[in-house]
Every structure is written in structure tokens, then in C-alpha cells.
Amino acid sequence: MNTNQDSGVWTRDRLVRGVILLFWTCFWSFNVVDKAIGGSTFLWVGRDRFAQFQKYFASAGLESPWIADLALYVAAALEVFALVFFAGALWNFTCKRAHQARSWCFIGIIITLVTFTFFSIGDHLFGDRFELLEHTLFWFITLASWGVYVRLESQGNLSSDEQPKRPGRYGGSRSVAILAIGLVTFTTGSIFKYNNDFFYRRTSALDAxxxxxxxxxxxxxxxxxxxxxxxxxxxxxxxxxxxxxxxxxxxxxxxxxxxxxxxxxxxxxxxxxxxxxxxxxxxx
Incomplete structure (x- = not known):
């Protein structure tokens, strides 16, 4: 492969990696803003998340507002941390610090997986099938994003300024795989437990x-x-x-x-x- 071809591949791969970081930064930015606004306002058609969470918990028999608010605070905190790390990864990426960008992106991916797992468990408990489908899709998109990012970050496609300063560049891939298996196991266990504890709802009569x-x-x-x-x-x-x-x-x-x-x-x-x-x- 000649120099021009190498430069073209490097440019395309770097562009895709940058778009991945930009997407997740914007994604979590809008989610955090939605939590902060908490409803519809001028030039923003959002949703009252506090009311939504309270309805969810009320449907499960937990009508105390502070329980729903606490769950929303935890969700918002996870989203803020995910935003911070993806924004940090994007900043390091634009400064051509590939190793630092990869480290920040890795932590952002972990927090994102934990966040969507947390949401998916809640969707199962509260029976929100549409939100469950959405969060499950984003869970797999997160894994795909990390896989594409790491795949494109091959040694030959980095400039001399972007080369990592220490070996073991792909050690994080093993950690992500272990984390993914652990999260899948945990989520699967919660689903089976939910079915075991609440499947009677499929046949039991309801109160009017x-x-x-x-x-x-x-x-x-x-x-x-x-x-x-x-x-x-x-x-x-x-x-x-x-x-x-x-x-x-x-x-x-x-x-x-x-x-x-x-x-x-x-x-x-x-x-x-x-x-x-x-x-x-x-x-x-």
C-alpha cells in the first residue's frame, strides 16, 4: 500500500472513530439536558421524568415520591458520568492523544453498559415493553461502538503522535468482554427471577x-x-x-x-x- 492509500485509510478510520465519540457525547448531552429541564419548554419538547418515574413505581405499589426520585437521581448520575468520559475521550481524540482517548472511551462504554442494564431491569419490573426494546438496542449498539472503535484503532493506522506510549493497547478489550458477560449474566438472572416471582400475573385475576x-x-x-x-x-x-x-x-x-x-x-x-x-x- 502506498503512502497516499495509507493516509486515506488513516483519515477514514480516524473520522469514524471521531464520529463514534461525537455521537455518544451528543447522546448523553441531550439526555442530561432532558433530566435537567424536566419537561417541555421553549424549543424543547421533553418529558417530565420525575412524573414518569413516580408513575412507574406507583404501578408497582411503591407510591412514595422519594423512592422514584432517588432512582431518577441514580439514573441521572450515571448519564452525567457517561457524558463526562465520552466528552473527555472526544477532547483527547481531537488533541491526537489516542491512548488517553481510548482509556476515557473505555470507561464511558462501561458506564453506558451499566446504565442501559439498569434501565432494562427497570423496564422489566414496570412492564414497559417499548422502553425495554429501546434500551436493549442501545445496549448492543454500545458494544458495537466499542468493537468498531478498537478494530479501527489498529497499530498501522495511527500517526506517530497517536501511538500509545506503553504496551498492552488491547487489554481493555478483554475487560469489556468480561464486563459484558457479567452484565448479560446479571440481566438474565434478573429476568428469570422476575419470571419466577411474578409470572402468576399471567393467570391471576385482577382487582377492579x-x-x-x-x-x-x-x-x-x-x-x-x-x-x-x-x-x-x-x-x-x-x-x-x-x-x-x-x-x-x-x-x-x-x-x-x-x-x-x-x-x-x-x-x-x-x-x-x-x-x-x-x-x-x-x-x-
Missing amino acids: EPVGEDLFKVAFPFLGGSQVFEETLAKFQREYPNKSIDHIYTAPNPLRLKKADALIFYIATKDRMVVNAQNSSTHE
Whole structure:
């Protein structure tokens, strides 16, 4: 390969590595800003994360606001640390300090993996399937980013200024592999434990919450299916023998999306005495 070709490869590889660092720096910057603003404002359409976390924990029976706020503080702290290390990696990269940039990027990758693992466990616990899909995808994108970054940082594609000053440049790859295996094992264990502890929600009947006169609300869990629906109606009829089910309807999509379990239905009833009287008058 001639000098021009070597220079072209070095330029392309360096550009891709720089884009990877820039992407994660911007990604965590926007996440931190979203936590700091905490909602919608001028030129920023965000989400009230405090309210979101409180709804999540309330759906699990933990209605104390400080529990949700503490979880949000931990999540925000992880995001801030990830931002700091990726920004530091980008700064060292622009200054052509490849070894320092790689070290900062490695720590940023570790924090990012821990953060998305933390989020994924929460998604399982609170039954948010859409957030779980998003965080799982970003978890694998994080691994792919590190793999591409290390692959492109080959010895022949670094300038003399960027060459590491000590051996063992790829020692971090082994650490990332061990960390990834550990996180996968931990996450898998939490999933199996969750299934073992809460899989009964797939078949158990739910409680109907009175929300008005002759109106009851039922919120489905993540694993709820048709059997839960049938068992819930049977339980409702046993608990309210004087009520007759008039009709059942679900909440509109915008309202359902605000709930962690994403499915709510309402049972509208009438008193059996009134129904019997109406039937008698009809027959007459």
C-alpha cells in the first residue's frame, strides 16, 4: 500500500472513530439536558421524568415520591458520568492523544453498559415493553461502538503522535468482554427471577378499582392475557353480586400510553334490581 492509500485509510478510520465519540457525547448531552429541564419548554419538547418515574413505581405499589426520585437521581448520575468520559475521550481524540482517548472511551462504554442494564431491569419490573426494546438496542449498539472503535484503532493506522506510549493497547478489550458477560449474566438472572416471582400475573385475576358511580377500572400487568381478563370478570361478578355488567370499554391510546402496563379497561355496571325491573316492564 502506498503512502497516499495509507493516509486515506488513516483519515477514514480516524473520522469514524471521531464520529463514534461525537455521537455518544451528543447522546448523553441531550439526555442530561432532558433530566435537567424536566419537561417541555421553549424549543424543547421533553418529558417530565420525575412524573414518569413516580408513575412507574406507583404501578408497582411503591407510591412514595422519594423512592422514584432517588432512582431518577441514580439514573441521572450515571448519564452525567457517561457524558463526562465520552466528552473527555472526544477532547483527547481531537488533541491526537489516542491512548488517553481510548482509556476515557473505555470507561464511558462501561458506564453506558451499566446504565442501559439498569434501565432494562427497570423496564422489566414496570412492564414497559417499548422502553425495554429501546434500551436493549442501545445496549448492543454500545458494544458495537466499542468493537468498531478498537478494530479501527489498529497499530498501522495511527500517526506517530497517536501511538500509545506503553504496551498492552488491547487489554481493555478483554475487560469489556468480561464486563459484558457479567452484565448479560446479571440481566438474565434478573429476568428469570422476575419470571419466577411474578409470572402468576399471567393467570391471576385482577382487582377492579371503583372510580365513579357504577364505574370500575382495571389496569393490566405486563404479562396479562385473555385468561386474566376472563378471571377478572368472574372475580368481579363474585365480589359485586348486586351489579350487572352493562358494557366494557378500553381507555383511548393517549391515556393508555401514560400507564406503565399500557392497558386499562373500564367496567360500566348497573344495579341488578334496576335491570330486573327494566326487563319486567319490557316483557309486560
